[in-house]
Amino acid sequence: MTGRALGCLPAKVLPRQPRLAGLHMMNRIAPARLNRSHVDPGALMLGNDTLGDCTAAGLLNHMRAVAALGGWQVQADTNDAIRLYAESTGYRPGQPATDQGGVEVEVLAYAARIGVHLESGDYFPLWGSADPQDRNALALVMAGMGAVYLGVQLAQSDMNQIEATNGACVLEPDNHAYGDPTPGSAGGHCLLGWSYTGLADTDTLDLLTWGVTQKATWGWLKSRIMEAHGILWPQLTLASGLYPTGADLDALRVQNTEFLNNDA
Numbered sequence: 001m002t003g004r005a006l007g008c009l010p011a012k013v014l015p016r017q018p019r020l021a022g023l024h025m026m027n028r029i030a031p032a033r034l035n036r037s038h039v040d041p042g043a044l045m046l047g048n049d050t051l052g053d054c055t056a057a058g059l060l061n062h063m064r065a066v067a068a069l070g071g072w073q074v075q076a077d078t079n080d081a082i083r084l085y086a087e088s089t090g091y092r093p094g095q096p097a098t099d100q101g102g103v104e105v106e107v108l109a110y111a112a113r114i115g116v117h118l119e120s121g122d123y124f125p126l127w128g129s130a131d132p133q134d135r136n137a138l139a140l141v142m143a144g145m146g147a148v149y150l151g152v153q154l155a156q157s158d159m160n161q162i163e164a165t166n167g168a169c170v171l172e173p174d175n176h177a178y179g180d181p182t183p184g185s186a187g188g189h190c191l192l193g194w195s196y197t198g199l200a201d202t203d204t205l206d207l208l209t210w211g212v213t214q215k216a217t218w219g220w221l222k223s224r225i226m227e228a229h230g231i232l233w234p235q236l237t238l239a240s241g242l243y244p245t246g247a248d249l250d251a252l253r254v255q256n257t258e259f260l261n262n263d264a
Contacts, residue, residue, distance in 0.1 A: 004210050007052020007101035008151045008188035011227035014105050016262045018128040018255035020230050023248040030139030036195040041065040042073055045211035046081035053085035054190040055102035058149055061208055062192055066146035066236050080118055104151050104227055113260055126232040126256050132225045135199055141230040148193040151227040153184035170204055171216035173223035183224050
């Protein structure tokens with residue numbers, strides 16, 4: 001069995017937090033399905049088996065997933081994730097009492113201001129939040145930005161079911177056979193939405209977490225989700241047009257600039 005730690009603290013809304021709702025791309029109807037079975041997103045554990053660094057691991061895995069869509073890969077390892085976790089949350093390596101997890105928007109704000117430092121260079125994301133209960137928006141972010149950065153409230157039944165099956169299961173909202181299905185009874189977790197078979201409650205998503213792909217229904221996500229964010233990495237922009245361009249990109253840059261100026 002694989003160790004699986006949590007570490008996403010309750011969702012916050014920061015002053016002038018960037019939002020995706022005003023972008024033209026968010027007015028579209030999302031693809032009916034998003035099949036990426038031919039792409040290996042390169043998800044890694046990145047220390048999340050022993051540390052509550054899922055917010056940092058999720059950010060690095062987002063970069064890797066986007067790069068994979070372009071046919072290449074960003075090199076990142078556990079030390080990179082731990083460094084980002086420490087810098088963005090106050091965790092001090094070697095001091096377990098400081099392993100308290102992270103707030104997604106604070107980690108995103110740190111990365112946007114200071115950068116994600118890897119051997120290949122420094123990466124500065126542009127980001128914006130989406131309504132976590134807007135399924136069309138979540139699907140659009142997956143299709144248009146590579147993956148959606150999610151914060152969920154996991155139930156104890158979720159953790160028990162994953163442990164019992166070593167992840168070979170489809171998470172559903174009423175999995176009470178495995179214990180308490182109350183959202184948050186296990187804790188908060190950061191993971192990525194990567195692909196989906198359809199948009200109905202019973203259709204399934206592929207979620208990137210703990211270095212693997214975990215399946216869950218949209219109904220499960222609706223029950224457990226607390227926040228959702230779209231992330232652009234300008235250094236990883238694909239010639240194929242995966243990312244928003246033109247007015248949408250300009251608008252997101254303006255929002256991020258205003259947010260960082262306000263946050264200074």
